[in-house]
Amino acid sequence: QVQLQESGPGLVKPSETLSLTCTVSGGSISSYYWNWIRQPPGKGLEWIGNIYNSGSTDYNPSLKSRVTISVDTSKNQFSLKLSSVTAADTAVYYCASSRGVWFDPWGQGTLVTVSS
C-alpha cells in the first residue's frame, strides 16, 4: 500500500523559508491529491494545501500568500515551501494522500522548529 515519508530541516530561522519533501512509495503520485497538514505542539490540525498530479493546487487562505506546493512525478515526491516563517509556524508537518476529500494515509510527521 501507499506509504509517505516527510523529510527536511528540523530547524529554520525566523524570516527564512521552510522546505519539506514528501516521498511516496508503494504507488504512483500520478493519482489522487497530495496534502500538507500541520499541528503545532499540543494543538489541533491545520490543513495547509494540496496538489493534484496535474499541478493544480488549493491553499488555505490563511497561509496562501506564503505557501507553494509542487510535485515531481519523476521522483514520486511532492514538496512544501513556506516563506517568511515565524515561531507560530513551529509544528509537526504531515503529508497525506487523499482521493479528493479524506486524508489517508498519512506520513509519520516531521517536527519543524522556527528559532534563531
Place this chain on the structure above:
Amino acid sequence: DIQMTQSPSSVSASVGDRVTITCRASQGISSWLAWYQQKPGKAPKLLIYAASGLQSGVPSRFSGSGSGTDFTLTISSLQPEDFATYYCQQANSFPRTFGQGTKVEIK
C-alpha cells in the same frame, strides 16, 4: 471557512463504556465528514468517512452518524487501545477544516 466544533473537549471513561463525541459544522456539509484517531506522537488515522463509512481495518465498535450540521462518533465498548484524541474534519469545501479535538482519557 467552515468552523467545526467538537464536544466535549475531553471525556474520562472506563474500559467497556460507551463513548459519544459530537461535531457541529457552522454550515451544512451534507455527509462530507470524516473522523480521525490520533495517539501521542503518531499521525492521525482515518476511522470514518462520509459521516458513517467505516474505513477498512477499523473495528466495528466505531460508528459514525449524522448529516447536515450535526454528527456523532460512537465507540460502543471502549477498549484500552482507544484512549486517544479524536478529530472531525469537513470535506464540503476548501479550506478543509478540523474540529479542535476530543481527548478520551482513562477514568
